Each structure stands twice: as structure tokens, then as C-alpha cells.
Amino acid sequence: xxxxxxxxxxxxxxxxxxxxxxxxxxxxxxxxxxxxxxxxxxxxxxxxxxxxxxxxxxxxxxxxxxxxxxxxxxxxxxxxxxxxxxxxxxxxxxxxxxxxxxxxxxxxxxxxxxxxxxxxxxxxxxxxxxxxxxxxxxxxxxxxxxxxxxxxxxxxxxxxxxxxxxxxxxxxxxxxxxxxxxxxxxxxxxxxxxxxxxxxxxxxxxxxxxxxxxxxxxxxxxxxxxxxxxxxxxxxxxxxxxxxxxxxxxxxxxxxxxxxxxxxxxxxxxxxxxxxxxxxxxxxxxxxxxxxxxxxxxxxxxxxxxxxxxxxxxxxxxxxxxxxxxxxxxxxxxxxxxxxxxxxxxxxxxxxxxxxxxxxxxxxxxxxxxxxxxxxxxxxxxxxxxxxxxxxxxxxxxxxxxxxxxxxxxxxxxxxxxxxxxxxxxxxxxxxxxxxxxxxxxxxxxxxxxxxxxxxxxxxxxxxxxxxxxxxxxxxxxxxxxxxx
Numbered sequence: 001x002x003x004x005x006x007x008x009x010x011x012x013x014x015x016x017x018x019x020x021x022x023x024x025x026x027x028x029x030x031x032x033x034x035x036x037x038x039x040x041x042x043x044x045x046x047x048x049x050x051x052x053x054x055x056x057x058x059x060x061x062x063x064x065x066x067x068x069x070x071x072x073x074x075x076x077x078x079x080x081x082x083x084x085x086x087x088x089x090x091x092x093x094x095x096x097x098x099x100x101x102x103x104x105x106x107x108x109x110x111x112x113x114x115x116x117x118x119x120x121x122x123x124x125x126x127x128x129x130x131x132x133x134x135x136x137x138x139x140x141x142x143x144x145x146x147x148x149x150x151x152x153x154x155x156x157x158x159x160x161x162x163x164x165x166x167x168x169x170x171x172x173x174x175x176x177x178x179x180x181x182x183x184x185x186x187x188x189x190x191x192x193x194x195x196x197x198x199x200x201x202x203x204x205x206x207x208x209x210x211x212x213x214x215x216x217x218x219x220x221x222x223x224x225x226x227x228x229x230x231x232x233x234x235x236x237x238x239x240x241x242x243x244x245x246x247x248x249x250x251x252x253x254x255x256x257x258x259x260x261x262x263x264x265x266x267x268x269x270x271x272x273x274x275x276x277x278x279x280x281x282x283x284x285x286x287x288x289x290x291x292x293x294x295x296x297x298x299x300x301x302x303x304x305x306x307x308x309x310x311x312x313x314x315x316x317x318x319x320x321x322x323x324x325x326x327x328x329x330x331x332x333x334x335x336x337x338x339x340x341x342x343x344x345x346x347x348x349x350x351x352x353x354x355x356x357x358x359x360x361x362x363x364x365x366x367x368x369x370x371x372x373x374x375x376x377x378x379x380x381x382x383x384x385x386x387x388x389x390x391x392x393x394x395x396x397x398x399x400x401x402x403x404x405x406x407x408x409x410x411x412x413x414x415x416x417x418x419x420x421x422x423x424x425x426x427x428x429x430x431x432x433x434x435x436x437x438x439x440x441x442x443x444x445x446x447x448x449x450x451x452x453x454x455x456x457x458x459x460x461x462x463x464x465x466x467x468x469x470x471x472x473x474x475x476x477x478x479x480x481x482x483x484x485x
Contacts, residue, residue, distance in 0.1 A: 023108075023408075024049035025122040025202075026219055027091040027183040029190040029239040030210030036085035038207075038223050039092040043073045045222035046215055048268055049124075050094035053107035057120040059187045060087035064118045068093075068107040089190050089239075091183040093122040105146040109185070114158040116165065119186055123150040124215055125179035125200045126408040128467050133175060153182065166238060166247065169193060173234075173249045177466040179259070179407035181231075183213055190239045196249060197257035197464050198233030199407050199455060201273045211239045216271040230274050257455040257464040260443070261409060264398045265306055265369045276447065279309055284446045285397040285438060286313025286367060293436040294318070295365060295393055299358070301325040303368040303380060310397040311367035320365065325358040326380070348379040360388030370398045371426070374417040378430040385431070393434035394427075399459040400437050406467045407455065 024046030028035050039056050054076040055068025065085060069076040073094060093108035111120040127133070127149040134144070134152050142155045156175055160168035165186065179199030184191040192213040194202045205212040205220035205227050214220055217227045231237060233256055234249040258274055259266070269279040289310065300320045302311035305328065315322035329351055364384060371377050381392050400418035404411050413419055417426055427435035440459050444451040457463045 023096060023122075023124040024094040024215045024219075025091070025124050025181060025183050025213075026093075026215070027089075027122070027185065027190050027192065027213040028207075028210055029089045030207065030212075031088040033088070033207070033210050035087060035090040035210075036082045038210075038212075039090045040073065040077055040082055041223050042212070042214055042219040043092045043094050045219040045268075046094055047073055049215060049266065050096040053095045053104070054093065055107050055109050055122075056085070056090055056092045057109040057111050057122075057185055058085040058087035058090040059118075059120075059185055061188050063187060064111050064120050064185060066109065066111045066120065068104075068109065070104055070107065089185065089188070091120055091122045091185045091190070106148045108148075108150060109183075110146075110148075110150055110154055112154055112158070115161045117187055119154065119157065119165075119184065121150055121154050121185070122183040123148075123153060124181045124202075124408065125195065126406060127152065127176055127180065128178035128406040128465060129176070130178075131468065153180070157184075165189070166191070166236065169236060170247075170249055173251060181215065188240055192231060192235075192237040192239075193249075194231040194233055194235050196234040196251040196253050197255075197455070198274070198453075199257055199259050199464075201258070201262060201267070202231045203273075204228045204231060204237065211244055213237065213239075216267055216273065218268045218271045221270065227272065253464075255464075256453040258453055259407065259409075260454040260456055261370075261398075261405075261458075269309055274453070275450070281446055282309035282369075282397065283313040283316075285443065286310035286315075287317040288313075288442040288446065289367070289395050289397060289436065289438050290314045290317035292439060292442055293393075293395055293434070295434060296363065297365045297391070297393060298362040299323045299325065300365045300367060301359075301384075303366060304328040304352070307366075307368040307397070310369065314365065314367055314395065318365075323358050325355050325364065325384070327353045327355060329353070348376060348383070352380065352383070354383045354387045356387040359384055362389055363391040363393075364389045365393045365395060366432075367395050367397065370396055370401060371417060371430075372401065372411060373415050374426060374429050381430050381432050391433045392431075393436075394430060394432040395435075396437045397443075398438055399440045399443060399456075400426075401458045403458050403461050404469075405458045406463070406469075407457075407465075409458070411458070 026042035036058050053070050054073045057064050057066045091109050109120045109122045130149040137155050156172040157168045160171045180195045181200040181202040182193040203217050205225040207225035212225050220227050234252045236247040238245045263281045267278045271278050297320050300311050300315040300322045302308040384392050402419045404413050
């Protein structure tokens with residue numbers, strides 16, 4: 001699981017009552033292009049997926065150069081550093097740690113020398129059988145310099161280095177269980193890989209003669225590239241001087257398991273993932289919430305920013321006016337001056353401030369995307385009441401998160417309030433007049449015929465692949481019924 005941010009942020013300012021973002025990856029094969037700067041801008045567009053570290057590796061045909069560090073993309077790179085990179089292909093990474101603590105050794109991309117030359121790797125996701133693989137590799141002489149599962153993937157590829165690189169990747173995919181979208185860089189090849197269930201997104205774009213691979217289509221838009229398509233689950237894309245070649249891994253499941261939280265929370269609203277516009281999906285979540293929870297109220301108020309689009313959908317469907325009654329301080333980041341012990345309770349107010357003249361005397365419906373611990377939600381309800389709201393109803397555009405995710409979202413069973421309390425008990429805990437979670441049936445119904453293409457394990461316990469907790473093994477229905485073929 002993830003380590004602390006290392007600056008006391010979560011302890012001092014406990015306003016991030018959300019599932020943790022995953023990681024963002026970006027790659028480009030573009031002779032004649034300034035690939036380092038394009039990668040920088042692509043990572044900037046993916047910054048919402050990870051704010052802990054950033055890195056870029058550039059290949060020039062004979063070697064790979066790497067620069068990475070802790071902090072935001074703009075903290076790690078400047079014009080001078082970007083200008084020093086010369087090459088025609090690159091990969092980049094922004095990280096929030098799920099496996100491995102937040103130290104510089106775990107920042108990505110990872111770059112190694114192996115028997116066939118240099119190799120770089122950027123990874124989004126989480127390998128659920130990582131402990132077993134690490135033990136196996138260590139017993140045969142592998143040495144690890146970090147605590148990330150990404151380094152295990154590189155060692156797996158190196159173990160099969162008697163084969164071609166693509167063959168080594170195919171063999172490694174047989175060993176790997178869990179979620180991974182990968183970018184692999186050599187001195188002259190860019191390779192994109194999506195796991196056989198398609199947990200994590202990865203899309204392909206074009207900019208002139210350049211090919212781009214990215215976690216989300218918003219990164220393509222940022223650099224002026226054209227969206228081509230999403231990679232299929234289990235697909236391997238190889239890009240080099242001969243163009244683009246698409247291969248299929250040996251493990252192809254008979255169903256897909258895209259992470260439903262990409263649509264609920266992780267992805268940028270302007271992205272399109274696996275055929276669905278994220279903004280439109282969130283709007284429909286709000287409309288469905290209004291159908292499921294008809295309530296007499298005066299205002300619909302979003303918890304910014306993740307609840308805003310669903311709140312607009314709720315307002316449209318219910319006919320209740322939409323207002324922005326909570327103002328977000330967009331300049332509160334990880335590096336602000338820490339408040340003293342005696343004012344830690346002011347943490348939520350540093351980030352969100354209610355607008356009294358909007359809320360006073362009103363019956364309010366607050367819309368947010370999810371609740372993890374419930375601590376922040378309770379403080380928001382309290383702030384709204386202190387501003388004179390007569391009633392406060394809390395609606396979530398996702399079902400209750402009851403179980404941990406082993407595929408790249410940093411949640412543990414102990415911190416999930418819905419794992420230990422009923423909906424009524426949660427309502428009492430956050431002191432709301434009403435509480436409603438979007439039903440799983442209502443959520444999946446938004447996707448129509450594609451409703452069966454999603455992983456909902458954190459709601460239902462239906463884990464698509466191996467998980468390391470023996471208490472959950474009885475819930476593994478997907479792999480037995482829909483195994484790879």
C-alpha cells in the first residue's frame with residue numbers, strides 16, 4: 001500500500017476522503033518532434049492521476065536518458081532540463097504510490113540495462129500476485145532497488161530475455177495477475193501493453209507521423225494529437241521505424257473488467273475512455289441519483305470538483321435549482337505551511353468554504369462522488385448546517401465502497417466506513433437528514449449493453465483475478481466463470 005506523502009499533509013489536512021488516484025503514463029514515438037516537451041505537456045494533462053512524483057525517459061537510437069524527481073511535473077522539469085533531452089521517442093509517468101512508499105527510488109519511469117540493451121518502463125495499476133513474484137525472482141538472483149511492483153515487471157521481462165523483447169513481454173503477461181497498463185521504451189522502440197481484463201485505460205493517438213500512447217485522451221487533446229482508439233484488453237502495440245504493429249497476448253479473457261472508478265472519480269471529465277465520454281457518464285449518474293432519491297429541496301449543491309457534473313445532472317432531472325454553495329480554494333496543495341496542532345480541525349475549511357447567503361434557510365442536496373472514511377463528509381455537512389441550512393441531504397454518485405481494491409486504488413478494509421456501518425449508520429455518523437448512494441444497478445445501466453464490461457469488486461466483492469487476501473477467495477467468481485481462453 002502507499003506510504004505517507006512525507007510532509008504530514010494527510011495528517012494535518014484530512015480533506016482527501018477519496019480513493020487515491022492511480023498513475024498517469026504517456027509515450028510518444030515521433031522522429032522530428034521535440035518528444036521531451038510533448039511528453040511534459042502530456043504529463044501536465046495527466047497530473048490529476050498522480051502528484052507525488054514525475055519522470056521522463058528519452059531514447060535516441062543508442063541510449064536512454066532519464067530525469068525524474070518528487071513533486072509535480074512543473075516542480076521536476078524546467079526548460080533547461082527539457083532542452084537537454086535529444087531523441088525521437090519518450091515515455092513519462094506521474095505517480096501516486098499504491099505499492100511502494102513515496103521515496104525517490106520508486107519514482108518512474110524505471111530504466112535498466114539488461115542483456116539486450118537499455119529498457120525503460122512506466123506502469124499504471126497494481127499487480128495482485130506481486131509478493132509471490134518477488135519471492136520467486138529473488139530466489140533466482142534478482143536484486144531489487146525499490147519497493148514497486150513495476151520493478152518486478154522489469155525483472156520478469158529480463159528473465160525471459162533469451163527471447164525477443166515482445167516474446168518476453170508476452171511470457172511475462174502470463175505470470176502477472178492484476179491491473180497494468182504499461183509503456184516499455186528501448187533505444188528505438190515504444191511498446192504499449194494493456195492487461196487482459198483492461199482494468200486500466202490506455203489509448204492511441206496520432207500527431208502527424210508521430211504515434212502517442214496515453215492513459216487518457218485529454219493528454220492527446222493537450223498536445224494537439226488525434227485520438228485513434230483505445231487499446232483492447234490484452235493488446236500489445238509495438239511502434240518503431242517500421243510503423244505500428246498490434247499483437248494480442250496469449251491470455252484473452254472472455255469478458256472485460258474496466259475500472260468503474262475511472263468514470264466515477266479518477267479520469268478527467270473531458271476524457272473519452274473505452275467508448276464513453278466521462279463528462280456525459282457523470283451527468284447521467286446525477287440524473288439517475290435524482291430518479292432513485294426523489295426529495296423536496298430548494299438547492300442542489302456540488303462538493304467541488306468531483307461532484308459538480310453529477311450535481312448538474314441531478315438538478316436537471318429533479319428540477320431543483322443548481323447552485324455553487326461550496327467554494328474551493330484551488331491553491332491549497334501538498335506544500336502549504338502546516339497549521340499547528342490546535343487548529344487542525346480547520347483543515348476542511350482551508351479547502352472548502354460554504355457561501356452563507358446561498359445556504360441560509362434552504363433545504364440542500366449535497367452531491368459528491370464517493371465516501372471512504374466519512375470524516376470529511378461529516379465536516380462538510382456540519383459547515384453547511386452552520387451556515388443556516390434547514391435540511392442537508394447527501395447523495396453519492398457511486399454505490400457504497402465496502403471492499404478493498406487490489407488493482408491500483410489505495411483503499412484498505414479498515415478505512416472503508418461502508419464496510420463497517422449500514423447506510424443509516426453512515427447517515428447518522430455524518431449527521432445528514434438523508435443519505436443515498438447510487439445503486440449498482442442504476443450505475444451500470446448508464447452503460448447500456450456494455451454494462452457487463454466493468455470491475456465493481458469494491459462494491460460487490462466480485463474480484464476478476466487473484467487477490468492476496470484468503471478471506472476473499474470465495475468471492476472470486478469472475479476468474480472461475482470467465483477465465484482466460
